[in-house]
Amino acid sequence: MYNPLTRKLELFGPLPEPDKKLIDEVIEHSRSVSGRSSLIREGEAPRNVYLVLDGIACRSKVLRNGGRQIFAFLIPGDFCDLNVFILRAMDHGIETLSECQIAEIPRDRILEMTQRPHLARALWWATLVDEAILREWIVNMGQRDAEHRLAHLFCELHARLHAVGLASDHDFELPVTQSELAETIGTSSVHVNRCLQSLRAKELIEFKAGHLVIQNIDQLRSISGFNSNYLHLTGGKSDRESVASADDRFHV
Amino acid sequence: MYNPLTRKLELFGPLPEPDKKLIDEVIEHSRSVSGRSSLIREGEAPRNVYLVLDGIACRSKVLRNGGRQIFAFLIPGDFCDLNVFILRAMDHGIETLSECQIAEIPRDRILEMTQRPHLARALWWATLVDEAILREWIVNMGQRDAEHRLAHLFCELHARLHAVGLASDHDFELPVTQSELAETIGTSSVHVNRCLQSLRAKELIEFKAGHLVIQNIDQLRSISGFNSNYLHLTGGKSDRESVASADDRFHV
DNA sequence: CGATAAATTGAACTCTATCAATAGGTGTGG
DNA sequence: CCACACCTATTGATAGAGTTCAATTTATCG
Numbered sequence: 368m369y370n371p372l373t374r375k376l377e378l379f380g381p382l383p384e385p386d387k388k389l390i391d392e393v394i395e396h397s398r399s400v401s402g403r404s405s406l407i408r409e410g411e412a413p414r415n416v417y418l419v420l421d422g423i424a425c426r427s428k429v430l431r432n433g434g435r436q437i438f439a440f441l442i443p444g445d446f447c448d449l450n451v452f453i454l455r456a457m458d459h460g461i462e463t464l465s466e467c468q469i470a471e472i473p474r475d476r477i478l479e480m481t482q483r484p485h486l487a488r489a490l491w492w493a494t495l496v497d498e499a500i501l502r503e504w505i506v507n508m509g510q511r512d513a514e515h516r517l518a519h520l521f522c523e524l525h526a527r528l529h530a531v532g533l534a535s536d537h538d539f540e541l542p543v544t545q546s547e548l549a550e551t552i553g554t555s556s557v558h559v560n561r562c563l564q565s566l567r568a569k570e571l572i573e574f575k576a577g578h579l580v581i582q583n584i585d586q587l588r589s590i591s592g593f594n595s596n597y598l599h600l601t602g603g604k605s606d607r608e609s610v611a612s613a614d615d616r617f618h619v
Numbered sequence: 620m621y622n623p624l625t626r627k628l629e630l631f632g633p634l635p636e637p638d639k640k641l642i643d644e645v646i647e648h649s650r651s652v653s654g655r656s657s658l659i660r661e662g663e664a665p666r667n668v669y670l671v672l673d674g675i676a677c678r679s680k681v682l683r684n685g686g687r688q689i690f691a692f693l694i695p696g697d698f699c700d701l702n703v704f705i706l707r708a709m710d711h712g713i714e715t716l717s718e719c720q721i722a723e724i725p726r727d728r729i730l731e732m733t734q735r736p737h738l739a740r741a742l743w744w745a746t747l748v749d750e751a752i753l754r755e756w757i758v759n760m761g762q763r764d765a766e767h768r769l770a771h772l773f774c775e776l777h778a779r780l781h782a783v784g785l786a787s788d789h790d791f792e793l794p795v796t797q798s799e800l801a802e803t804i805g806t807s808s809v810h811v812n813r814c815l816q817s818l819r820a821k822e823l824i825e826f827k828a829g830h831l832v833i834q835n836i837d838q839l840r841s842i843s844g845f846n847s848n849y850l851h852l853t854g855g856k857s858d859r860e861s862v863a864s865a866d867d868r869f870h871v
Numbered sequence: 872c873g874a875t876a877a878a879t880t881g882a883a884c885t886c887t888a889t890c891a892a893t894a895g896g897t898g899t900g901g
Numbered sequence: 902c903c904a905c906a907c908c909t910a911t912t913g914a915t916a917g918a919g920t921t922c923a924a925t926t927t928a929t930c931g
Contacts, residue, residue, distance in 0.1 A: 427756050430844055438757040453791050458751050458849040492705050499710050501753035505690040506680050508760035509805025513920070544877065553761025558919055560879060576928085590680055598711040764886070796909065807888055812911060826894095 370394055371420060371444035371531045377491040378530055378600055386486045389479065394418060406447060406461040411458055415471045417447035422467030423542060427609065428459045437568040438504060440524065444531050449477065449494060465542035499597040504559040508553055514562040516552040516593035521572060525581060526595050535582065542577035622646055623672060623696035623783045628741040630782055630852050631662065641731065646670060649722040658699060658721065665709055667723045669699035674719030675794060679814040680711045689803040690756060692776065696783050696828060701729065715793035747825045751849040760805055763843065766814040770802040770843035773824060777833060778847050794829035
């Protein structure tokens with residue numbers, strides 16, 4: 368079984384052996400980071416690229432009034448930042464939620480990776496998917512009530528974790544608190560609690576002790592209007608065919 | 620005065636003359652598109668790259684229940700999609716809001732542009748800023764009430780339009796309806812109307828006939844917690860040197 | 872086992888949606 | 902030039918969603 372990054376990138380298309388070997392090399396050194404610790408803070412200049420190998424991290428921002436908004440879940444295979452080369456200061460922070468295994472990749476290694484055409488396209492694809500997820504989250508926040516936002520979030524996490532082999536058809540580990548879910552969907556923890564109860568009463572899910580059981584994925588998707596198109600998981604060949612030296616954009 | 624794209628890209632850093640000449644060439648051919656027409660629909664395969672030269676367009680998604688969420692305003696200098704090379708199908712649509720002047724750039728031209736190091740970096744910067752805007756919009760939706768969301772949106776649009784010379788210090792054209800503002804901040808048009816009245820009663824803004832007057836930009840920014848860091852308007856090197864105080868950066 | 876964090880519950884209150892009706896504005900055809 | 906249709910903006914009233922405060926119960930962990 369491959370590591371989560373290789374596994375994720377190959378959703379887009381098969382990678383040549385040397386590319387996979389490079390990935391293995393690059394993630395060789397990793398460290399364990401305890402839950403709820405900061406990987407990089409807003410305002411800091413990113414130096415290296417972080418990659419989540421295990422556990423769940425998040426991107427977030429803290430407001431003056433103390434409120435925190437989480438706007439991305441980083442699951443195994445997700446990069447913290449490929450953009451070290453361009454932006455000088457982080458406009459948001461990255462923290463672990465659970466205990467995580469994190470690889471820190473030097474920028475030289477990133478350049479090395481982006482010089483391989485297949486890998487470069489796969490990495491670019493991954494950043495485009497990240498962007499698509501941000502868009503979908505805005506839709507989620509703007510158009511659905513809290514219960515459906517929560518249901519949609521669960522559907523997305525299930526799809527993403529399932530894609531890298533970290534979710535069965537009907538359950539997965541989700542080591543976050545109700546408060547963190549609240550900070551994600553933009554509501555209060557009290558209300559998240561009531562939404563969870565309502566979803567459980569409908570026999571759709573059960574969330575307890577950092578473990579989510581999805582009892583009826585079809586209905587959960589249906590009520591939340593979840594459509595996985597935006598995750599672009601079907602690395603259909605027409606995606607890859609139409610590629611013309613995508614790596615050019617990384618040669619900067 | 621340069622075209623809006625050159626103007627925007629040079630916010631990141633000065634471009635060599637040949638790069639600017641290339642941009643001029645590339646946007647030479649443009650067409651007028653009437654308001655409220657679709658440029659690309661969800662599901663379609665993008666063929667060329669659209670660039671807004673005049674007017675305002677948006678990215679949006681329509682839900683089954685008929686609701687529409689707008690999650691990006693495209694102002695002059697903004698690209699519709701640099702990602703034609705990777706993704707097979709659009710996961711959202713792009714429509715004009717007002718009448719627009721649109722340049723359609725063939726993919727070959729984009730490749731040509733990304734083969735110039737300065738231009739490639741600037742274009743990459745622009746896509747990173749677009750992503751940062753999406754993140755900030757999620758914060759906006761999740762953490763602020765409708766009135767403050769609206770105020771924040773106005774602050775952002777002012778900053779972005781001002782950066783490309785399309786806003787004075789205290790006003791700019793904003794040819795959108797209250798309903799469209801509602802679809803942007805995820806509320807009802809009735810409520811937008813009341814928020815506008817409240818903001819006007821506070822003598823912060825005045826919005827009428829597609830024209831926004833900002834009477835008190837400082838206070839508008841203050842109440843909405845607007846901090847322009849995420850727009851990364853101060854380009855490459857200067858960004859490194861003009862580091863704000865820790866407090867400014869940590870709290871939005 | 873105690874200390875601490877997380878989850879749960881109830882109640883009062885605020886924000887926002889929805890419905891419905893009215894007013895204002897713009898462009899078209901007669 | 903007016904009359905009309907159509908879209909946008911505005912207003913009031915009511916209902917529903919979600920917040921906040923506070924108290925209690927249930928985990929979790931050293």
